[in-house]
Amino acid sequence: MTVPGPFATFVSPAERAAAGRRARRRVPRSAHAGFEAGPDRFDPVEVVQRQSATRVPELVPIRYGRMLESPFRFYRGAAAVMAADLGATTDTGLRVQLCGDAHPLNFRLLASPERHLVFDINDFDETLAGPFEWDVKRLAAGFVIAGRANGFSAAEQHSAVEACVRAYRRRMREFAGMRTLDIWYAQDDADRLRELMAASLSKEARRRTEKATASARTRTGLQAYAKLTRATAEGRRITPNPPLITPLRDLVTDASPHGQGQELRAVLEGYARTLSSERRHLLRHYRLVDIARKVVGVGSVGTRCWIVLLLGRDDDDPLLLQAKEAQESVLAAHGVGDRWDNQGRRVVAGQRLIQTTSDILLGWTHAVGLDGQERDFYVRQLRDWKGIARPETMDPGLLRLFAQLCGASLARAHARSGDPIAIAAYLGGGDRFDRALTVFAQAYADQNERDHQALGEAARSGRVHATTE
Structure with a gap:
């Protein structure tokens, strides 16, 4: 019987496994080892500059300043550089929905809709379908770069990468034997983290990790509200801290070609239409109070990002949203993934596909910006039980x-x-795959340091302008 609709054509587990083994013949696992830039490799500074050309000009120097702070900070802002390097390789053809920027700081503790603490991927600006190994390589190289920043030995860096790739391989083999729905429901909750800590960490490391877990529960919207807003004669408003936080009222005037922020109100109205009916109903309990532009992250600096203050019953009933510009994924230029007519929708669809605990208020929209240009945005809650890892504070065992x-x-x-x-x-x-990626990670960390130096030389020569915060 042929069933119409979105259902899969049956392919047996044996046939699916055979497809994986055939991919080995095309790209042997040992082929992933090492990285060597050829003489015709692109200019990494030019790649970063091309991204900057579409961003808020007065914020671009902040981006360069942050990337120059260290090779690890450079790596966080240089997803486009690594995407170009990976795009030049022969891939396995085994497609997944990629995070697209799977460096270590894009994994953290998050709140599930049921208010449980889970460990998951957090950033999806670059998400797109592509070969699975691209994410694994970016993550592996990130741990070498983080280990070098901490002064760890090559053996300690190797140990972290090996632990990362081995965990990926072993868990994928577990999933290969699981029912489809069981895979979909799987998550890494606080209980699983405690089991791993008990088996792997010293008493002091467990204490520090438990403290970090407890701290994540305090990083709520209420904490952000207290930190980012203040009482004024007009009521509660977002506190200015230019250029990092600039209220909309300081960016536009009544003489603005688009009026006093009407275009950003359109962002929110369009966003609300992408929510399910019950969540639109929830949003109707809040009134819009204030909007400000905010500088975020390293790789995202210069994209248009807004924080939105809404209030419900009274001043003690806040909701903070973040509306962030979504540009084309850095992976899109390298022959992978589908084309999207709305990049905000791409981000939301990717997040919902690969994250177990998506924000209940996650949505997208399209609107005209302050400069009159049409742009895509995605919207989510600002800081909801987020526990941010700090590799610079980790000893080798905790990093592993x-x-x-x-x-x-x-x-x-x-x-x-x-x-x-x-x-x-x-x-x-x-x-074999684990060992190959430990070699790759060291080689790519070397390349990342050279690229970081190239950006430093560009700043010293005046080719780019960097601002120190």
Whole structure:
């Protein structure tokens, strides 16, 4: 019987595993080892400059300043550079929904809609369908770069990468044997984290990690509200801190060609229409009070990002939203993924596909910006139980555990969106892929340091202008 609609054509587990093994013949696992830039490699500074050309001009120097602080900060802002390097390689053809920027700081503790604390991917600005190994390589190299920043030995860096990739491979093999719905429901909650800590960490490391977990529960919208707003004669308003936080009233006037922020109100109205009916009903309980432009992250500096203050019953009933400009994924230029007519929708669709605990107020829209240009946005709550990892404070053992958590979490995301049987068959039961990526991660960390130096030389020569905060 042929069933019409969106259902899959049956392919047996044996056939899916055979597809994974065939991919080995096309791209042997050992082929992932190492990275060597050829003489015709692109100019990394030019790649970063091309991105900056579409961003708020007065904020671009802040982006460069942040990227110059360290090789790790550069890496966080240089997803486009690594995408260009990965795009030049022969890939496995085993597609998943990629995070697209799977560096270590894009994994953290988050609140589920049921108010449970879980560990998951957090950033999806670059999400797009592509070969699974691109995410794994970006994550692996990130741990070498973080380990170098901490002064760890090559052996300690190697240990973190090995733990990351091994956890990815082993968990993917677990998913290959699971029912489809069980894969979809899988998550890394606080209980799983405690089990790993008990087995892997010293008493002091467990104490620090438990403290970080407790701290994540305090990073709520109410905490952000207290930090980011103040009482004024007009009522509660967002506190200015230019250029990092600039209220809309300081950016536009009544003489503005688009009026006093009407275009951003259109952003919110369009966004509300992308929510399910019950969540639109929830949003109607709030009134719009204030809007401000906010500088966020490293890689996102210069994109148009707004924080939106809404109030419900009274001043003690706030809701803070973040409306962030969504540009085309850095992966899109390299022959992977589908084309999207709205980049905000791309981000939201990718997040819902690979994250187990998406924000209940996550949505997207399209609107005209302050400069008269049409732009895509996605919207989510600002800071909802987010526990941010700080690799610079970790000892080698804690970094190794964090790498293990990230690798396992990435495997879960990829198993939801790709074929875990084929990927597991490609990876195999041995450690050949793990060893190859430890070599790659060291080589790419070397390249990242050279690219960081190139940006520094560009700043010193005046080719780019960097601002120190």
